[in-house]
Structures are given as C-alpha cells and as structure tokens.
Amino acid sequence: MSIPMTGQPLPGPNHRAGSKMTKGLKQWMMVLPFIFLGVAGTAVFVIYPMIRNILISFQDYSVMPGAANPFVGFDNYVSAFTDPNNKVLMAIRNTFLNVAVTVPINWLLAIVFAVLINLHFVKHKIMFRTVYYLPIITSWIVVAFLFRFLFAGGEYGLINYIFYKQLGLFGEPINFLSNYWSAMVVIWLFHIWKTVGWGVVIYLAALQGISKEYYEAAAIDGANGIKQFWSITVPMLGPVTAFVLINLINGAFNFFPQVYFITRGGPMDQTQTLPSLMYMQAFKNFNFGYASAVAVMMGIAVFLLTYTQMKKFGNQRFL
Numbered sequence: 001m002s003i004p005m006t007g008q009p010l011p012g013p014n015h016r017a018g019s020k021m022t023k024g025l026k027q028w029m030m031v032l033p034f035i036f037l038g039v040a041g042t043a044v045f046v047i048y049p050m051i052r053n054i055l056i057s058f059q060d061y062s063v064m065p066g067a068a069n070p071f072v073g074f075d076n077y078v079s080a081f082t083d084p085n086n087k088v089l090m091a092i093r094n095t096f097l098n099v100a101v102t103v104p105i106n107w108l109l110a111i112v113f114a115v116l117i118n119l120h121f122v123k124h125k126i127m128f129r130t131v132y133y134l135p136i137i138t139s140w141i142v143v144a145f146l147f148r149f150l151f152a153g154g155e156y157g158l159i160n161y162i163f164y165k166q167l168g169l170f171g172e173p174i175n176f177l178s179n180y181w182s183a184m185v186v187i188w189l190f191h192i193w194k195t196v197g198w199g200v201v202i203y204l205a206a207l208q209g210i211s212k213e214y215y216e217a218a219a220i221d222g223a224n225g226i227k228q229f230w231s232i233t234v235p236m237l238g239p240v241t242a243f244v245l246i247n248l249i250n251g252a253f254n255f256f257p258q259v260y261f262i263t264r265g266g267p268m269d270q271t272q273t274l275p276s277l278m279y280m281q282a283f284k285n286f287n288f289g290y291a292s293a294v295a296v297m298m299g300i301a302v303f304l305l306t307y308t309q310m311k312k313f314g315n316q317r318f319l
Helices: 013-056 075-081 087-118 125-137 140-150 158-166 180-207 212-220 225-236 238-253 274-283 288-314
Strands: none
Touching: 013 288, 075 087, 075 288, 087 125, 087 180, 087 225, 087 238, 087 274, 087 288, 125 180, 140 158, 140 180, 180 238, 212 225, 225 238, 238 288, 274 288
C-alpha cells in the first residue's frame, strides 16, 4: 500500500522530544506555586525553629529585649545531667517508660478491637468507629478533668467512692495523684483511652483489603480464629503496623498534655516527662537554654528510634 504524500514532513524525534519537554515545563509551572508554598511553610515553621532551638541550647538565653544572650557552649547540656535533683534523668526514665508501657498496649487493643468490629456478624460498624474515634476529637482538657474526677483523692473521687465507700474493697481512700506509680498509671490510662481509637480506625480501613479467601482456606485446614489472627491478619497488616507503631512511639514521646493537665509533674517532679520538663523550664522558670538543650537531646532520641524502626520494617517482607 502506498502512503499518500501530503507535502508536510513527518514529525521527527527532536520534535517529539521538544513537545514532551514543553508539556513537562507547563506541568511544572502549574504545580510550582504549591511546591513553593510547601517548601516555604516547612522552612518557616520547621527548619528555622529547629535551627534556632539548637542555637539557643548553646546560649544563656533571655527573652528580654536587648539581652546579651552569650554563648555558653555545652554548659546547658552539662547542667541537665548534673542537676542535683536529677530532673532530666527522671524525665528520660518516665518518657521511655511511657513508650514501653503504652505502645504495646495501644497497638494490641487497636488491632484486637478492629478485628472484632470487622467480624461479619457485627452490625453497626459505623457506630463503633464513631464511638472509638470520639475520644480523639475530644478536647485534652475535658478528658483530663474527667480523669482527675475519676481518680480524685478522698471519698468522693469516683473510683474511691465505688471501691471504698460502696464496695469496701479499699481499706482507705487512695490518693492516686500523690503517689508516683499510681499517678503514672492514671497518666497511662488517660493516654491509652484518648488515643486507641486512632489505631482502631486505621486497622479497620486496612482490614478491608485482606481477601476473605485466606480465612476460608485456613478454616478448611482447621485453623481456629486465634490461629488465623496470628498467622494471617497480623502478617498481612505488616506495613500498616509499621506506620501505626511509628506514630504510637512518636505520640508516647510527646507526653505533654497527659502530664500537664493531670499531675503538673507532681509529686515532686517525679512524673515529669521530657516535653513537660521543657515547658516548665522554659515558660515557668524562663530557663530557655536548658529547655532547648533538653529538646535537642529528645529530638535526637526520637529521630534515632524512628529511623531504626523504619529501617527494621523496611527490610522485612510482608505477605
């Protein structure tokens, strides 16, 4: 078959490459304002405050206008670890204890509740999602006052009223917030109740992507529900679990409202965590250099822990 001659040359490779480049430049020009806004926002609200905080950690910083703010080297870091009251060491201990206690419980409750709600015979799934997510959108202050009422000392805190006055299980009213371990338990319960719904919603969404054929095949092979959970559900949710755990760890490191609204660091600063200690030192004692040094050390610890977890999960193969 002969090709009709039109008198117009066919577009060559250079013409096609030029068209693609022009189209690519147009696309870049369309998205460039949004990229610029994102980069500018990150620079102003993340990078600049981070660099400024690092600089302040090496200064005897004052917020007073015209203050000298002399550089003191590593004095703030040294004073953080040579404090005779061991405030930083207690805050570090409490922070890592929060991670060790709340993250496994939060993860286990989230995935178990999600699996139970996702069962085929359970109805009103949207209602359950709403109920579990409701604490997330509830104000920290409101929930804190609720827990302070529940665990208030004396006869008329709700827990003491039930177990001491009504049931007689306590020999005397317990002042929960005046003892270290009981105060820490209240803080942990506050955090878990407030945040577990987030993990439930994430896992509920992820469970929709697991084919029922896996469970049907496992049931034919004689696997019961618990074995199906550990052998199918947990491995299939591996990538989601990595995302959930990293966020739970970051949340457990940032224990501020849990401490500030419940115990204010008491008794005797024993329940302070790194974020609450930073706040108290900066905005109560106006020791900004000390607080910035603690913030830098906490940032390094969170980065190393998160990077380790991401690398660990990134090297794993999921079904």
